[in-house]
Amino acid sequence: MGPRGCVMQGWRLYVMAGVCVAALLLWLLLGLEKQQPDPRPTALPQGRFVRSVGGDIQRRPRSELRTQPPRVLCLVVTSPQYHQGRARHLRATWGKEGSGACPNTVFLTTAPDDILQNVIISNFSRYEDLWGKVLEGLMSLNTSAADWFLKADDDTFLIYPHLLSLLAPLDPSKALYLGLPLVYRPEGGEEVTYMSGGAGYVLSRAALVRLQAAHAPARCRNPGHTRYEDVNMGYCMADLGVREVDTRDALNRPRFLPYPPWRLLQPHPSPDLTWLTNFSKYKFHFGAQSLSDRVVSFHEIRDPVDFYLLQYLVYDLRLLPQGSSRPFTPSKTPPQ
Numbered sequence: 001m002g003p004r005g006c007v008m009q010g011w012r013l014y015v016m017a018g019v020c021v022a023a024l025l026l027w028l029l030l031g032l033e034k035q036q037p038d039p040r041p042t043a044l045p046q047g048r049f050v051r052s053v054g055g056d057i058q059r060r061p062r063s064e065l066r067t068q069p070p071r072v073l074c075l076v077v078t079s080p081q082y083h084q085g086r087a088r089h090l091r092a093t094w095g096k097e098g099s100g101a102c103p104n105t106v107f108l109t110t111a112p113d114d115i116l117q118n119v120i121i122s123n124f125s126r127y128e129d130l131w132g133k134v135l136e137g138l139m140s141l142n143t144s145a146a147d148w149f150l151k152a153d154d155d156t157f158l159i160y161p162h163l164l165s166l167l168a169p170l171d172p173s174k175a176l177y178l179g180l181p182l183v184y185r186p187e188g189g190e191e192v193t194y195m196s197g198g199a200g201y202v203l204s205r206a207a208l209v210r211l212q213a214a215h216a217p218a219r220c221r222n223p224g225h226t227r228y229e230d231v232n233m234g235y236c237m238a239d240l241g242v243r244e245v246d247t248r249d250a251l252n253r254p255r256f257l258p259y260p261p262w263r264l265l266q267p268h269p270s271p272d273l274t275w276l277t278n279f280s281k282y283k284f285h286f287g288a289q290s291l292s293d294r295v296v297s298f299h300e301i302r303d304p305v306d307f308y309l310l311q312y313l314v315y316d317l318r319l320l321p322q323g324s325s326r327p328f329t330p331s332k333t334p335p336q
């Protein structure tokens with residue numbers, strides 16, 4: 001409506017003049033608003049950005065990043081003969097179902113099975129092809145799906161909350177490699193630090209991106225430099241310039257462990273474990289005081305019962321703090 005239709009006589013003139021002025025103002029305002037830029041905010045760019053109160057787009061401060069728990073994908077390497085005896089129990093405990101479970105667990109195997117959901121099927125079925133299989137599994141992962149990628153075996157027990165607390169202060173956009181560092185010293189060859197495969201190792205997103213893009217470094221290919229999957233990964237990471245992270249706790253005790261606790265607790269280990277003393281990058285000590293109280297993993301958990309035993313001891317058993325013990329209170333309804 002325009003102002004031209006407002007021509008009246010007498011006292012009504014004043015009332016209608018007011019209405020007309022208001023209509024004129026409204027008309028002008030609507031016109032003005034059309035010329036203003038769209039006040040809706042533009043979408044945030046991809047990555048770590050936040051919008052300030054004033055609407056500016058800024059990089060998210062690092063301190064704020066750390067409040068978000070890291071996203072971890074757990075890739076468990078198994079094979080059909082161990083689906084029932086190992087992978088099933090792993091899945092029922094730390095892999096996907098139990099308390100403290102890794103929420104994003106994927107099994108790498110050579111045949112599908114209803115008892116394992118989320119599988120990557122590989123055509124490498126022989127144990128000697130393990131490097132090819134792991135490489136194939138890592139190549140097929142979506143690097144945007146997580147910040148960190150753990151490779152574990154079907155006889156690894158993972159304490160996921162401790163893994164999260166280890167990873168939380170680290171930046172997954174840096175190429176990093178974490179685990180239990182061992183040193184491989186071939187006779188007359190080039191020595192390399194690698195992370196124990198059984199205890200599990202972790203690649204940051206940036207390290208996995210480099211691995212997936214690596215067509216040039218010969219040692220990231222199958223067949224590998226050696227016949228050991230974890231040693232090959234060590235050479236591959238070194239070739240790609242991926243940095244190793246010291247995962248020991250504040251008392252220099254290891255968090256990734258290549259054996260079950262009951263084998264490492266004896267101060268004088270059985271002869272088949274002494275290789276660890278020779279191969280460990282940092283001096284490896286046996287006995288309860290020498291293992292971290294923030295352990296991330298144990299390996300060679302092969303009796304199904306042991307998965308549930310560790311699950312119970314780690315997550316269900318609640319130790320009362322010292323001095324807080326109260327007298328035993330019987331339950332209100334005594335058993336019939």
Ligand SMILES: *[C@@H]1O[C@H](CO)[C@@H](O)[C@H](O)[C@H]1NC(C)=O
Pocket residue numbers: 123124125129
């Ligand atoms: C698995 O498939 C890849 C890619 O097709 C091939 O290069 C490799 O030789 C195969 N491995 C086996 C053990 O058949």
Ligand SMILES: *[C@@H]1O[C@H](CO)[C@@H](O)[C@H](O)[C@H]1NC(C)=O
Pocket residue numbers: 142143144145
């Ligand atoms: C990879 O993961 C991201 C984030 O979850 C998702 O948006 C994307 O669609 C995935 N890509 C593929 C090919 O699955």
Ligand SMILES: *[C@@H]1O[C@H](CO)[C@@H](O)[C@H](O)[C@H]1NC(C)=O
Pocket residue numbers: 274275278
């Ligand atoms: C460990 O090192 C010692 C001393 O160098 C050597 O005698 C022993 O054979 C080594 N053991 C293993 C299992 O490599």
